[in-house]
Amino acid sequence: MAKNDELVFGIHSVTALMERTPERFIEVWFLKGRDDERVTPLINLARQYGVSVQFMHRKALDEKSEGEQHQGVIARVKAAKMLTENDLSDIVENTLAKNELPFLLILDGVTDPHNLGACLRNADAAGVQAIVVPKDNAAKITATVRKVAVGAAETVPLVQVTNLARSMKALQEQGVWIIGTAGEATQSLYECKLQGPMALVMGAEGKGMRRLTRETCDELVKLPMAGSVSSLNVSVASGICLFEIVRQRLG
Structure with a gap:
């Protein structure tokens, strides 16, 4: 992962960030096989904004999240500008x-x-x-x-x-x-x-x-x-x- 990139975990966090600053998104990883009313709108939103969407097994997502609860959704985004x-x-x-x-x-x-x-x-x-x-x-x-x-x-x-x-x-x-x-x-x-x-x-x-x-x-x-x-x-x-x-x- 690039030095200035961040990982964002969870449906609420990823959705809120995508709705406000979709230009920061690089790619989103979803749990393979998960297709429900909470995740499907986020998949569609990511594709609407042209964000790369990938599907992974749980073990791969767990490794990326390093122990954090990810709810089957992890996004890689560009770091936000620091406010001073x-x-x-x-x-x-x-x-x-x-x-x-x-x-x-x-x-x-x-x-x-x-x-x-x-x-x-x-x-x-x-x-x-x-x-x-x-x-x-x-x-x-x-x-x-x-x-x-x-x-x-x-x-x-x-x-x-x-x-x-x-x-x-x-x-x-x-x-x-x-x-x-x-x-x-x-x-x-x-x-x-x-x-x-x-x-x-x-x-x-x-x-x-x-x-x-x-x-x-x-x-x-x-x-x-x-x-x-x-x-x-x-x-x-x-x-x-x-x-x-x-x-x-x-x-």
């Missing part, structure tokens, strides 16, 4: 130009691909316009992330920035209010007004946000924890926080 700080500024400007409120999710130190995939899925459902991560010490888009995200990796832009605190300050200059989640915060999520242009910052489970990230936030909130556990998985916590913002905006 300039793209983030454009996303906010374009959102404001459409008279919409910027709504971003910032992940600081989230390195587990399953958590990133779940956060992408949450972000898509909540209407987030982009997820922002540091370039280093953070999970990147991989086949595992795409599989967990169930298509959301193709709908929510992932922006990698060199300096997270600097990018947060640039967002603040564009009028975005930045809310950070921290266990030591004195204010509950449900006591905070969450209705304007906003970015929510989530740190890694256990470690939380880094010091400079925390200090750059405009406001810190916490989730009220009534039980014996001290923290929630970052994807669970992000879902709760994102939909509280959605609830307040709809109210």
